[in-house]
Amino acid sequence: MSSFMxxxxxxxxxxxxxxxxxxxxxxxxxxxxxxxxxxxxxxxVILSVLLLLxxxxxxxxxxxxxxxxxxxxxxxADLLSAGMVVLTASISFLSLVYSLDYIEKRSxxxxxxxxxxxxxxxxxxxxxxxxxxxxxxxFELLLLSSCGLVIANEHGGITKxxxxxxxxxxxxxxxxxxxxxxxxxxxxxxxxxxxxxxxxISVKLSAMSxxxxxxxxxxxxxxxxxxxxxxxxxxFPLHYWLPDVHPTAPSPISAMLSGVLIKxxxxxxxxxxxxxxxxxxxxxxxxxxxxxxxxxxxxxxxAVAQTDVKRLLAYSSVSQIGxxxxxxxxxxxxxxxxxxxxxxxxxxxxxxxFLSSGGIIHHAGTRDMRKMGGMVDSSPLxxxxxxxxxxxxxGLPPMGGFIAKFVLFDAGIIGKYYFxxxxxxxxxxxxxxYMFRAWLLMFWGEKRDxxxxxxxxxxxxxxxxxxxxxxxxxxxLVFGLYAEPLISLATATAGQILDPQPYIDAVLTRVVR
Amino acid sequence: MNNTLLSLTIAILFxxxxxxxxxxxxxxxxxxxxxxxxxxxxxxxxxxxFAGTKVPIIIDDGGHGATxxxxxxxxxxLSENILAPVIAAGNSVHYVDPLVQALVLTAIVxxxxxxxxxxxxxYRIYEEYGTTDISELRRxxx
Numbered sequence: 001m002s003s004f005m006x007x008x009x010x011x012x013x014x015x016x017x018x019x020x021x022x023x024x025x026x027x028x029x030x031x032x033x034x035x036x037x038x039x040x041x042x043x044x045v046i047l048s049v050l051l052l053l054x055x056x057x058x059x060x061x062x063x064x065x066x067x068x069x070x071x072x073x074x075x076x077a078d079l080l081s082a083g084m085v086v087l088t089a090s091i092s093f094l095s096l097v098y099s100l101d102y103i104e105k106r107s108x109x110x111x112x113x114x115x116x117x118x119x120x121x122x123x124x125x126x127x128x129x130x131x132x133x134x135x136x137x138x139f140e141l142l143l144l145s146s147c148g149l150v151i152a153n154e155h156g157g158i159t160k161x162x163x164x165x166x167x168x169x170x171x172x173x174x175x176x177x178x179x180x181x182x183x184x185x186x187x188x189x190x191x192x193x194x195x196x197x198x199x200x201i202s203v204k205l206s207a208m209s210x211x212x213x214x215x216x217x218x219x220x221x222x223x224x225x226x227x228x229x230x231x232x233x234x235x236f237p238l239h240y241w242l243p244d245v246h247p248t249a250p251s252p253i254s255a256m257l258s259g260v261l262i263k264x265x266x267x268x269x270x271x272x273x274x275x276x277x278x279x280x281x282x283x284x285x286x287x288x289x290x291x292x293x294x295x296x297x298x299x300x301x302x303a304v305a306q307t308d309v310k311r312l313l314a315y316s317s318v319s320q321i322g323x324x325x326x327x328x329x330x331x332x333x334x335x336x337x338x339x340x341x342x343x344x345x346x347x348x349x350x351x352x353x354f355l356s357s358g359g360i361i362h363h364a365g366t367r368d369m370r371k372m373g374g375m376v377d378s379s380p381l382x383x384x385x386x387x388x389x390x391x392x393x394x395g396l397p398p399m400g401g402f403i404a405k406f407v408l409f410d411a412g413i414i415g416k417y418y419f420x421x422x423x424x425x426x427x428x429x430x431x432x433x434y435m436f437r438a439w440l441l442m443f444w445g446e447k448r449d450x451x452x453x454x455x456x457x458x459x460x461x462x463x464x465x466x467x468x469x470x471x472x473x474x475x476x477l478v479f480g481l482y483a484e485p486l487i488s489l490a491t492a493t494a495g496q497i498l499d500p501q502p503y504i505d506a507v508l509t510r511v512v513r
Numbered sequence: 514m515n516n517t518l519l520s521l522t523i524a525i526l527f528x529x530x531x532x533x534x535x536x537x538x539x540x541x542x543x544x545x546x547x548x549x550x551x552x553x554x555x556x557x558x559x560x561x562x563f564a565g566t567k568v569p570i571i572i573d574d575g576g577h578g579a580t581x582x583x584x585x586x587x588x589x590x591l592s593e594n595i596l597a598p599v600i601a602a603g604n605s606v607h608y609v610d611p612l613v614q615a616l617v618l619t620a621i622v623x624x625x626x627x628x629x630x631x632x633x634x635x636y637r638i639y640e641e642y643g644t645t646d647i648s649e650l651r652r653x654x655x
Contacts (some may be wrong), residue, residue, distance in 0.1 A: 064569045137619060140626075143627075144627060165637050165638045165641055172634065176550075177546070179627075180546075180553050183553045185555040191558055196612075
């Protein structure tokens with residue numbers, strides 16, 4: 001058993017890659033493909049929880065792929081990585097259960113499962129790797145597989161395939177440019193320090209910084225990493241691809257994109273800036289704060305004017321990711337904790353909202369909220385679930401979102417960032433406004449334009465669609481009412497992020513040579 | 514001299530690539546992305562090219578002619594400004610950094626895959642929209 005536990009990090013990456021191959025071969029037998037994939041994805045959830053427990057009990061886990069020491073690729077699981085892997089595994093399991101009924105049969109059995117597995121491998125890999133070039137490789141893996149998934153068809157053909165092509169083209173071109181920038185940054189870093197291992201780079205850069213010989217281009221490299229991760233996370237000047245891509249994707253994939261994929265940027269920022277570029281942070285923290293504030297403002301103002309439900313949720317994601325970056329920019333253990341709590345709560349609430357918006361647009365046959373109304377009569381459960389999610393995003397008390405916003409604003413006030421927190425508070429009120437405007441438009445009142453558009457379709461959300469939504473809604477309530485474990489986990493994680501010495505020691509001292 | 518030429522080549526390639534991705538035609542954009550990725554590949558290779566003789570990965574034992582290869586790899590001595598895999602000048606061994614070439618191979622393969630995908634996507638867009646003009650792709654509001 002213990003030898004099995006040693007191999008957890010590589011299992012979390014290798015199993016989905018293996019499953020991608022197996023599901024391609026199982027295409028003639030769709031039923032077996034479904035059952036096997038669900039079982040394996042559930043096993044991944046269990047493995048990820050085991051990994052988190054192992055990290056919590058025994059400290060940072062380092063896995064040397066091929067035993068090349070610190071010069072080969074290593075996988076490192078600290079609390080941040082393991083926590084993100086648990087989040088990824090659980091949200092992707094629920095999305096997969098949801099998509100069994102939601103995605104069109106032909107699309108589902110041909111390419112959906114292999115691509116979904118590759119996406120999962122890319123996500124787990126980029127969270128677990130300790131090698132900066134390997135991070136780039138996993139970024140490309142998840143970029144290509146998510147492009148394939150955005151194109152997948154849902155039942156009913158509510159989104160035109162030309163829209164999907166256009167959105168995917170935008171997404172792919174921007175992210176290819178992002179990966180080119182990342183390659184430039186990585187190779188410059190390699191030319192400066194002669195290593196790709198993140199802990200090793202960190203040691204060498206801080207030695208240079210202590211000797212006062214830090215070359216000026218390290219600041220330029222750090223700026224390039226802001227561009228790369230900002231592009232992934234859709235922060236202000238690079239946010240405009242997100243409101244096109246997330247709504248056109250089928251709903252379970254929107255949930256994955258908004259719930260987990262944009263968090264990759266946050267993870268990268270935390271990992272790279274607090275481990276490698278610690279000595280440049282004094283310049284970049286104000287930059288991150290003001291980019292975050294701009295993101296909050298742009299996202300919230302754009303979301304107010306939307307009539308398309310998924311587009312509104314996408315703009316809301318832009319706005320909420322700004323709050324996460326605000327916490328990172330404020331710095332300090334309490335603000336990072338707040339940012340992590342916010343990240344988890346937003347991931348759960350937003351993926352839940354995207355999943356329920358899938359149920360809503362199937363029932364209504366359109367994504368335009370102006371053509372909906374009075375849906376509380378025909379699908380009361382969906383109305384309740386959407387209300388739970390909306391309350392969490394808006395930050396109302398019994399939900400997880402309240403705790404997240406409260407901790408974040410508290411951290412800002414303790415740090416005396418009154419102006420920044422003031423702006424964030426004003427736009428939190430905007431959040432309240434647009435989420436409840438959406439809920440009222442869709443569920444309250446009477447069905448509008450019955451003469452023109454007819455009654456709602458009889459197609460109701462099936463149990464397979466409702467169960468993931470209910471599970472996520474329960475998680476929102478639990479994190480709102482009993483937030484203590486999440487906050488203590490986030491505090492421990494923030495402690496590890498701000499003091500990377502244990503990470504560096506774990507990576508470098510076990511080298512045999 | 515060689516390094517100057519290499520830097521100049523990389524710079525010109527970046528310039529051409531940036532110009533091409535600002536064109537309105539989708540296919541020209543994709544060609545621009547290809548040129549940019551080749552420029553990056555050259556940049557990566559150039560990080561493994563050093564003036565002088567200081568780029569080994571295996572240090573043969575002090576260079577006294579024997580075949581006795583100790584196999585010691587990568588000695589970082591921070592106080593003497595030696596960062597693996599670059600060893601200090603004066604050690605007269607002639608190897609090229611192999612890691613850079615592994616990196617560039619990976620980058621080439623990845624850019625092959627993405628370019629193939631984006632070309633297929635461009636063809637599908639041409640089928641749907643009947644044009645390859647990027648300014649005609651305005652069905653989304655964004």
